[in-house]
Amino acid sequence: MAEFYQELNQLVNDGLSALQTSIAEGKTPNNPVSETHFMSAWITKVIKQQRYDHCVAKTLAGWQQQARSMGKQAQLKQKFEHIAWTLSGVLNEAGQTKPLTQQAVQHWYQALEDAGWMITTEYEVDRKVTHHTDGQASLVVCAKQASTAFEDDTLNKALSVYVRGNSQQCIDLAYQCGLLLYKVTDYKSLVKYHGEYRLYPANAGNHLPELPTRLKD
Incomplete structure (x- = not known):
């Protein structure tokens, strides 16, 4: 079974990369409403595909619900960026967390x-x-x-x-x-x-x- 933090790190970076590619290709306008719509659709897609380990299923479902109920106020892009930034500070070059002394x-x-x-x-x-x-x-x-x-x-x-x-x-x-x-x-x-x-x-x-x-x- 995958470690939660590893799956979390992978999925937030995958989501941000997919959004950036969609914007670069002109498929998604670069504004908060369009970004939230993209992230919501992306989350729904990866849930259906079961792309990530079950350990992050509850987290993904929570984000999906936030996007549906809060719209752009869910700030999914910012949430993903914040998580990615946070994890980058505690991961080594191999993408693993360091011992806590x-x-x-x-x-x-x-x-x-x-x-x-x-x-x-x-x-x-x-x-x-x-x-x-x-x-x-x-x-x-x-x-x-x-x-x-x-x-x-x-x-x-x-x-x-x-x-x-x-x-x-x-x-x-x-x-x-x-x-x-x-x-x-x-x-x-x-x-x-x-x-x-x-x-x-x-x-x-x-x-x-x-x-x-x-x-x-």
Whole structure:
């Protein structure tokens, strides 16, 4: 079975390439409405052809529904470009994700702390807990889970992190350290008022990662 991120990377780049070819050949006008119509038709076509592994089927179906219900507001071209840009930052030359190291995670903790976040990693989170922050942005990681998640300084098990505060800042700082965050919940989790996200070995989650703020070209 293909890795989700590999199929995702392949399909967004295939979709963007197909759109660019259609525009270059004069078949698709270069405007948001026409681009969305093309991308919607392309997604429907690849779903029918079962061109990509089943692991991305749910994602494709979601995009198809967005295109039908939202029209150009679905911004599929921009979404594909954003995903392609995000993945390019965590893939090596062979198109595979890189190992996720304990050092990278520690750098992320430090970046968050430098940005004013409260970092709590010394307690177990094995039941519903309340973490008082007095309004300060907060990241909580279960000490027991973290101790078993790494082997030889490399993440080999999914690691939950609990976030309260500016989640986009958290995502952006993680990405700057080479980490992708995968959302589990926005709000309700084992840590009261915190959302749950996960780090996966080699950044290889099985659904769409949270996208960092895209830098301007």
